[in-house]
Amino acid sequence: MVGAATNGGRIPRQVFSVVNGSQDPVVGPASSIGSDCGAIEFTREDVEALLNEKIRTKNKFSLKEKCDSMMEYIKRLRMCIRWFQELEGDLLLDQHNLGKMLESAERKCKDMEMLMTEKEEELNSIIMELRKNYTVLQEKFAKAESDKLTAMETLSKEKDARLSAERSQSSILEELERAQREGSSANQKILSLNDMYKRLQEYNTSLQQYNSKLQSELNQTNEILKNVEKEKVSMLENLGNLKGQCSSLQDQLTATKASSDETMKLKEALSSEVGRLRLDLQQVRDDRDRQLLQVQDLSAEVLKYKEWTGKSAAELGNLTTKSIELEAMCSSQHDQIRKLQEKLTTAENKLEMSDVSAFEIRTGYEEQKRVNSDLQLRLAETELKLVEGEALRKKLHNTILELKGNIRVFCRVRPLLSDDVADTETKSVYFPTTTETLGRGIELLQHGQKHSFTFDKVFVPESSQEEVFVEVSQLVQSALDGYKVCIFAYGQTGSGKTHTMMGTPGNYDEKGLIPRSLEQIFESKQMLQNQGWKYEMQVSMLEIYNETIRDLLSTNRSGPPECGSKQHTIKHDANGNTHVSDLTIVDVRSSREVSYLLSRAAQSRSVGKTQMNEQSSRSHFVFTLRIIGVNESMDQQVQGVLNLIDLAGSERLSKSGSTGDRLKETQAINKSLSSLSDVIFALAKKEEHVPFRNSKLTYLLQPCLGGDSKTLMVVNVSPAPSSINESLCSLRFAARVNACEIGTPRRQTSARQLDARFSYG
Structure with a gap:
């Protein structure tokens, strides 16, 4: 941009330099550019003086002196014109950069508008979901x-019946001597009515508690909905403001485009004028060359005149006439240069106005950019709050389950196998997608009747081993914190229990819960060493085969499975720890050592072939990791136990086709699983006697089912329609397990004892 300066009358120039994507104006003197102009600075006064300058010579009749003066004057005019040409090139470059800036600003505004529209739709969907939850809670309330009112009416009727019974009791007491038998029957009726009245009072109390709980949940939901509505209103206001700013910026961009078009038209006009000026300049140069030739001729003639002083005065008059013509020609060229200067001044003013408007647009764009960045930060904070809220909900849910003492239950449905292809004409397993049961519900269709179940987590057939372990990892971590943890897999033969617990050997992605749990524990052990913790870990592995305990790590095993070299017994101490006599316990320091022991135990485990599974586990496998952690700086010791159990599969003799040893194994497996079912039923009914001693399996699991352990059961289900009966039995049993309440988990801590050793627990 070129314009008149207020300081000293100089003509400044503004150049936009693009460095790292930012456009900043740099103002410098005009003399800083133009390689041919040297260090000469042109000011408005200099240009006007140059245009108004008249050629004067000492000798009016000296043509040589006039020619030299004119050559000097033409040289300065050429430098001035070249300076203006370079300035015009810089202005064209600035205009091109400004156009690119406007296009990028328009693209960013469109992208921001699309992003805000998507966020608004997402928030609207969240609000609709919260409103649906609010409606469901209102219906429950x-x-x-209505249930409370019905119970109150029933209670009032019972009170009236009690009053009538009391009146009948008084009449019976008066006639007691005559009707002793009738009095005894009336007393029994009164006692039954009193018991019924007490039960009704307890039922009324439970209804009141449930009513207050529903009311608190409704209040919390209302508060959440109000907060979401407030956030939506604020976001809508911000979106409205942003849309207004975007529309104003769009108008500014439109005006800028119009002014840019006008500038381009003006540029074309100036370019045509510059072309004409160049033609005029070329004519001036041609005239100058002709004048130079004439000057040379005149010089030669002057020499001749000097040599021949006797030439006539007529020739001198001709020379005087030519000199006058040259002066007239110079004055006309001076007028042409003045007109060009006026046109250049007009172009400078127009470019200055365009530069001011471009600066205003850039300022508005930067302001809009700051507003957009603030909105993005707020959206990111909102998304982070949603993620934190979901994590907090899961944590509170786990805490409530621990306080209630429930045994947590996960359900996993295995994929269809190649043997199941012919059995997939009708689908029998469904997964509901409602808000309350998403990821927690499963439905079985049997003979047209739907059976629905809800557990703590349900894994679909497409779920990977990694997804299953993510849900279990926090429970595994509790073993390092000093808790007793028990995870066991339950299900029919061929439902995928061993795959869930052990995985596929040699395949990293298909590793089961046991190897993944060991990797996590040893990784956490390395990290906790920086906090001063030192851990000692011991491993034992056993199986229960035909109601006989077999040590899978023993090196002195011989004979058939049912004839072990040692007889192992189970004992429980007062602290809830379990001891298995003569059991091999191995100190381990890395997950690689445990993996070696696992492969060694897998080779020793009892397996067999049935009609339901090519390689079926014929025993209950129990893996135990004992952990002793010591922190000398805190003078504290924790003792944790991790039990990972792969139960043998339940099966029907009619489907398995077992005979001989396989028949005996199947009967022993079904008996132990039946004993486990009896224990679960007794715990669910809160009976005083729980038959833990009916089998070796239930007696071994007594601390996990009835003690202070964190217990998780993973029920495995086959999706094949031919297995629908066994799958339904497994899910019903898992539902009863999930309803059982056991003792609250307790952390095992004590004063530091470096020589402490753990028994099975």
Whole structure:
């Protein structure tokens, strides 16, 4: 941009330099550019003086002196014109950069508008989901109120019946001597009515508690909905402001485009004028060359005149006439240069106005960019709050389950295998997608009747081993914190229990819960060493085969499975720890050592072939990791136990086709699983006597089922329609397990004892 300066009357120039994607104006004197102009600076006064300058010579009749003066004057005019040409090139470059800036600003505004529209739709969907939850809670609350009113009416009727019974009791007491038998029957009726009244009072109390719980949940949901509505209103206001700013910026961009078009038209006009000026300049140069030739001729003639002083005055008059013509020609060229200067001044003013408008647009764009960045930060914070809220919900859910003492239950449905291809004409397993049961519900269709179940987590057939372990990892971590942890897999033969617990050997992605748990524990052990913790770990592995305990790590095993070299017994101490006599316990320091022991135990485990599974586990496998952690700086010791159990599969003799030893194994497996079912039923009914001693399996699991352990059961289900009966039995049993309440998990801590050793627990 070129314009008149207020300081000293100089003509400044503004150049936009693009460095790292930013456009900043750099103002410098005009003399800093132009390689041919040297260090000469042209000011407005200099240009006007140059245009108004008249050629004067000492000798009016000296043509040589006039020619020299004119050559000097033409040289300065050429330098001035070249300076203006270079300035015009810089202005064209600035205009091109400004156009690119406008295009990028327009693209960013469109992208931001699309992003805000997507975020608005996402928030609207969240609000609709919260409103649906609010409606469901209101319906539950109304149902609870109706149940409460019904119970109150029943209670009032029972009170009236009690009053009538008391009146009949008084009449019976008066006639007691005459009707002793009738009095005894009336007393029994009164006692039954009193018991019924007490039960009704307890039922009324439970209804009131449930009503208050529903009311608190409804209040919390209302508060959450109000907060979400407030956030939506604020976001809508911000979106409205942003849309207004975007529209104003769009108008500014449109005006800028119009002014840019006008500038381009003006540029074309100036370019045509510059072309004409160049033609005029070329004519001036041609005239100058002709004048130079004439000057040379005149010089030669002057020499001749000097040599021949006797030439006539007529020739001198001709020379005087030519000199006058040259002066007239110079004055006309001076007028042409003045007109060009006026046109250049007009172009400078227009470019200055365009530069000011471009600066205003850039300022508005930067302001819009700051607003957009603030909105992005707020959106990121909102998304982070949603993620943190979901994590907090899961944590609170786990805490509530631990406080209630429930045994947590996960359900995993294995994929269809090649043997199941002919059995997939009708689908029998479904996964509901409602908000309350998403990821937690499973439905079985049997003979047109639907059976629905809800567990702590349900894994679909496409779920990977990694996804299953992510849900279990926090429970595994509790073993390092000093808790007793028990995870066991349950299900029919061929439902995928061993795959869930052990995985596929040699395949990293298909590793099961046991190897992944060991990797996590040893990695956490390395990290906790920086906090001063030192850990000692011991491993034992056993199986229960035909109601006989077999040590899978023993090196002195011989004979058939049912004739072990040692007889192992189970004992429980007062602290809830379990001891298995003569059991091999191995100190381990890395997950690689444990993997070697696992492969060694897998080779020793009892397996066999049935009609339901090519390689079926014929025993219950129990893996135990004992952990002793010591922190000398805190003077504290923790003792944790991790039990990972792969139960043998339940099966029907009619489907398995077992005979001989396989028949005996199947009967022993079904008996132990039946004993486990009896224990679960007794725990669910809160009976005083729980038959833990009916089998070796239930007696071994007594601390996990009835003690202070964190227990998780993974029920495995086959999706094949031919296995629908066994799958339904497994899910019903898992539902009863999930309803059982056991003792609250307790952390095992004590004063530091370096020589402490753990028994099975």
